[in-house]
Amino acid sequence: xxxxxxxxxxxKEIDIATSVxxxxxxxxxxxxxxxLAWNITDPKYLDVTQTxxxxxxxxxxxxxxxxxxxxxxQAESLSHFSDKDVIVSPDGSVFWSRVGNLExxxxxxxxxxxxxDNTECSIDLGGxxxxxxxxxxxxxxxxxxxxxxxxxRSTYQEFRVVVxxxxxxxxxxxxxxxxSEPWPILTFTFVFERLTTSYYLRSLVAMTVLFTFLAGFTxxxxxxxxxxxxxxxxxxxxxxxxxxxxxxxxxxxxxxxWIEVVTFGxxxxxxxxxxxxxxxxxxxxxxxxx
Numbered sequence: 559x560x561x562x563x564x565x566x567x568x569x570k571e572i573d574i575a576t577s578v579x580x581x582x583x584x585x586x587x588x589x590x591x592x593x594l595a596w597n598i599t600d601p602k603y604l605d606v607t608q609t610x611x612x613x614x615x616x617x618x619x620x621x622x623x624x625x626x627x628x629x630x631x632q633a634e635s636l637s638h639f640s641d642k643d644v645i646v647s648p649d650g651s652v653f654w655s656r657v658g659n660l661e662x663x664x665x666x667x668x669x670x671x672x673x674x675d676n677t678e679c680s681i682d683l684g685g686x687x688x689x690x691x692x693x694x695x696x697x698x699x700x701x702x703x704x705x706x707x708x709x710x711r712s713t714y715q716e717f718r719v720v721v722x723x724x725x726x727x728x729x730x731x732x733x734x735x736x737x738s739e740p741w742p743i744l745t746f747t748f749v750f751e752r753l754t755t756s757y758y759l760r761s762l763v764a765m766t767v768l769f770t771f772l773a774g775f776t777x778x779x780x781x782x783x784x785x786x787x788x789x790x791x792x793x794x795x796x797x798x799x800x801x802x803x804x805x806x807x808x809x810x811x812x813x814x815x816w817i818e819v820v821t822f823g824x825x826x827x828x829x830x831x832x833x834x835x836x837x838x839x840x841x842x843x844x845x846x847x848x
Contacts, residue, residue, distance in 0.1 A: 560589045560625045562683060562744055563698030567705040570659055572679075572717050572750060574666060575808070578633050579679045581660045581748075584705075585639060586698060587625060588653045594622065595650035603648075610643040613654055622646075624654065625693045630682040630743065633661035672808065672815045673758035676720065681746040690730060690740035701726045702746060716754045723749035762804050762817060766824045769797045773828035776835055781842045790832040797825050 565584035572579050594611075596603045614620040615637055622644065629636050639658035646652050664679035685693050702724045725747040730740040776790040801821050808815060 559694045559696045561698045563701050565703045568710045577664050579662045579664045583660050584657050586655045590650050592650045594646050598648045609646050613644040614641040626686045628686040631663045633663050670813045673755045676751050678749050684743040690742045695742040717750040720749040720751050766821050770824040773831045776831045790835050794828045
């Protein structure tokens with residue numbers, strides 16, 4: 559079997575609007591190749607307990623066989639990961655660790671409660687040209703680790719990973735051309751906690767609630783006040799401007815987000831208050847004219 563593991567170093571970017579996640583990771587793969595084994599009791603290999611070979615997905619560079627692991631839901635292929643040497647043990651065990659930026663096209667879940675959400679993104683890894691008969695992919699133990707180095711931390715970020723909240727699953731896919739040939743797919747699911755909830759509350763929710771109260775005061779103004787309609791229109795325009803700004807920070811999805819419910823309800827309320835002012839003003843001046 560070919561064992562796969564991920565060491566998560568740092569969150570580079572999570573763009574909800576474009577459904578793209580970028581993580582800096584150490585991609586770890588291990589397998590056993592009996593052709594690379596040696597007898598440590600042999601005088602030629604005396605005290606040789608470990609050796610290295612050049613390894614790459616480029617067949618012109620690599621010195622040994624390497625699995626053709628690929629990211630299925632990719633924004634960028636794994637081929638851009640840096641080439642690193644493999645470590646080989648006397649029994650032929652091979653360990654290959656590479657560092658790089660993993661860019662994934664995510665189907666984010668849990669967005670309905672935005673900005674109080676914990677969102678999830680899954681990573682699908684599997685063989686590209688070799689089926690499960692040639693490379694039987696499975697998970698390392700543990701499949702996911704988290705880097706604790708000081709440089710892996712970031713003060714100014716929108717999300718942080720929920721340590722221990724990850725899930726893994728393995729399934730086999732069968733293509734129509736080869737119904738008896740399994741293609742293992744490893745799925746890593748990470749959970750991310752939003753750290754900017756207070757920002758959304760201050761800049762969007764609080765302002766929307768404030769504009770809603772101000773729109774309600776439109777009905778309290780004296781009908782003879784000439785600025786009554788102007789005040790209502792100004793509040794409505796301010797709410798529309800807030801929604802335009804918020805649209806750039808919110809994902810475009812079929813789900814009706816919690817924050818959209820708040821802004822849409824407030825806008826309807828402001829429109830109702832303005833409509834009420836128009837009707838009352840019309841009736842007042844019509845009766846006065848009569």
